[in-house]
Amino acid sequence: MTTTQEREDLLSELGLDAQNSAAIGRVLGTGRTERATERADGTMEATIRIREDEIAWDPAILVLPHGGDVELTVINDDKNTHACLLPSNGDKKFLWLLNHSKGKAKLNLDGPGYYWYSSPGGNDEGRGLTAAIVVLGEVPPEARLDRPDQPRQ
């Protein structure tokens, strides 16, 4: 059995957790996971950033407790320009991220599942600058099927 730490160590040893090490880009699915916080009015908040020379979003997986509105602080700590294209109901949200810049993004995500986002500038997209926002929870009770509870796992 592989523990989380063993996995991180192995990725590091193999050079799969960084840009232009073993592989050219950073392998998807590596990186930290973090929960969003929630304000009293139900709006969720989180910060996502690109750290220097990592060319990856941190956290790689942002977890929202439920669907709804989320306000992100988006930071580029890198010395290169990137961008951010995020999923949201109505239209995708786009933000240019010059070197060492910080902006905001207001999103609405209305249901459980995971949503990809990326940096669609230049060659970023293929190099690991792809990450996920995961929305937990169930659909509203009125949208559930009228049947006894079913096995899920």
Add this chain to the structure above:
Amino acid sequence: MTVEYVDAGEAIDHGALSAVSGTAPAVTDNIDYERIKNARSESHNWITYYGDYDGQRYSLLDQINTENVKRLGPAWIFQAGTSGQIAGASTYAFEATPMVVDGVMYVTGWDGWFWALDAKTGEQLWRYKHAVPFDVSLCCGNVNRGCAVANGKVYFVTPNAHLLALDATNGKKVWEKTIGDVRAGESASLAPLVVKDTLITGSAGGEFGVRGHIDCWDLETGEQRWRCYTIPRPGEPGSETWPSDGEAWTRGGANHWVTGTYDPETNLYYAGTGNPAPDFDGAVREGDNLYSDSVVAVDVDTGEIQWHYQFTPHDLWDYDSTMEMTLFERDGKKLLGHFDKNGYFFVLDRTNGELQHVTPYVDRIDWGTITRDGKVTPRKYPDKEGEPVHFYPGPAGAKEWTHAAFSPRTEMFYVPVADVGATATRRRREFKEGMPYWGAAVQVDIDNMAGSVSAFDTYGVERWRWRNSHPMAASVLATAGDLVFAGTPTGEFLALDARTGEELWKFQCGSGHHGSAMTYMVDGKQYVAVPVGWGGWLEGIIPGMLGAGHGSALIVFALPD
């Protein structure tokens, strides 16, 4: 010393970085039930899914006809290409029927896209994008079949089972309802249908073992009027066709995932239902499994099933019956025609469901037989664990969801036919919510296949056949110009002579056809529009075309000025 960040501001709509103006004329403001009831009388528009409630996919426009169609050429092309990763990158298809109202086109795409276009020039007027989770259980493929228009709004469903009303002038959301449970494997793909002051929708997800339903929503508020489950609870009519001591009814599928037809005189909505789940393992669901693989005639005011007819009792071949129920009249009798996946053409009395006759419409059928008076005898089906069984037609059927057309001028049906078999090997699995629930390993034949556009009279007699080396997988359109339009998996868009089947014109669109062409007129000029985007459930339809380019264009044709 701390260096202040450069202010990147607030994220903007991605569409702002394009030429989209964001506004469209208010052409849908006075579209109501009365206009939709008479939709064919305004054939310059296409204001309901099939062009009219009767499902005939027939237009009175005849400017483009058998004499001049050879001069048809592209007028404009809308390239839907999207940015960033899309859900199901290998499985999306462009399956929509565009709507047109007085020069404005409304068209839906896969993955929650909706576009309003200038129907004369192709200019994009506004767009809407719904955020769809990458991991939604989609059955089958990342697809959407279109929208409804009325009262200044447009309506559509999303893959994560939401129903949305958008302002037709700017694409802004007016209201939204969650209409299915994605955690249970439900999704949504059909075009809503406006009936009176309501919208009718249905669920998808039969391959994940859900309980199918048809829903009715208030057109203005989104409030639910009724829900009609297509699998009865124990004790309800039809429940005797499911095991009484088990849970089969709770996960039996029978989803309504293609728009139904409607007859204002009978006040009935004719809804096709999907296969029972699990698809191929019938031992866990003994009985006929009502109302799977059926047409259910639903009173639109109450949601009650008035009558039903089951095309494939106790289905063991994945023979959904969701596709169109075409309404027509013969000798003063109100009839319903249906080309089923099981390879047979059924004609029913639509006032009471009484069978008139049954006729095979594809060359190879060996899963079983159905006599002209409707007696069903299964012959080949997956019965023993691990034992392969080959049968015709395969699980995509002799015609999948894509639609036939009917011309009252010729009194002929035009059918996109698929003639290909498959092998299913029963592999029982325990049910888990949100997991595929097939009960077999399935391999569709990769060679030895054929297809056609076939013309049948209303008695089921074949009148002509246009043959193709691949199964047909796109809807057919008939016009008063005595033309039949059809698209092939290899990209050709065709015009055939409706009376003879002669090929009069074709255009290579660059990608396979798996959607529904339509026709309209603006400023006195007739156009034919076809969505071109090859994908979806290709491993079940034509696995030999899985490696073909996908495409994502809407191509509109017209005669030269």
